[in-house]
Amino acid sequence: MLIIHARELSVMSQHEQMNLNLNLEEPGRAADTEVSSGDVVLYELPAFEAVGLKWEGTFAGAKAGEIRDLQEELKSRLSEIPKLTQPDTLLGLSSHVLKEGFLHYAAVEVPEEAAVPGDMVRIRVPALTCAKFEHKKGQSIGLSYSHVYAWIEKQGYQAAGGEFTHIELYPMNQDTHDPNPEFTILIPIS
Template identity: 35%
Template sequence: MKTMVGELITIPSYRAMGLKWEGSYAEVPKLRELIIQMSNRVNELSYVKNPGTQLGLSYHLRSDGFIHYSGFEVDEKQELLPRMVEITVPEMSYLKVAHPKGKDLGVTYTEIYQWFKECDYKPLKEKGIEYYDDLPIKHERYPVDRNLEDPHFEILIPIELKS
């Protein structure tokens, strides 16, 4: 279903493998190095499902920063590789927003925040988990050939109906 900022979609559960980073907002420049490192390691994955799309899965579980997984979707046959982690993402409904080249990322996220204020949905918060951001879970899908200085990518925010 199309919305003013994107569309509502459901993505079945999937398995991803890659590198984990946890840090404060002040340490975010180090995250970029990890993302580049993972994009260089994709060829080590024998059963990658879409080598052209790198995943960025962020969870705001700390007050001063977040946990981020940079990886790729893999088949069940893929063995866990050294220094990598695996994560299983459950089936979820999302607000999917395209962030185009040339647009300020802050503007895109401001539009997403505004959409949530005006609609029947809210960002998903898993029960029993304390989050520290108004958008507690952010999944992004990047084309591997993106321009790191002016990227274009998809933003996926898990959603649930407001009660």
């Protein structure tokens, strides 16, 4: 069993990495010129534990659907996890921006010290202050992230350099392969 703890990393900032890797023109949709709804707000995320599956790969692999496949696998195996604290929410926990990729965990929140199925991992997420944005179905994901990072900078904050570079909260009943999903974006800040 792997246990993940938050720690400081000296890596390229998430915003710099996303600028290099996000394609703001997404296939199958008209290009947006701005994010159309919702405001970025400060959000205090309480500490929690999660259990899930680990993925390590490239931005190209993520764009090709590897993370969505991981999410689908986790959803098909939820019965293996004894108790879920937030059964309606699928977590996407991204970490360690590397030169060519990152680590990602498809996970669900569980009670403290819950049992972990054999090939899954326990993830401990510390309490975090985050910039929070509700990304709506059909909006440009790249523009939504750019909007959040611009807000962070404008408010005088910076993306925190801790373990988790961004957290996404998906409705559990949403199709994981929907090309235009809705989800909540949480960017830890300092």
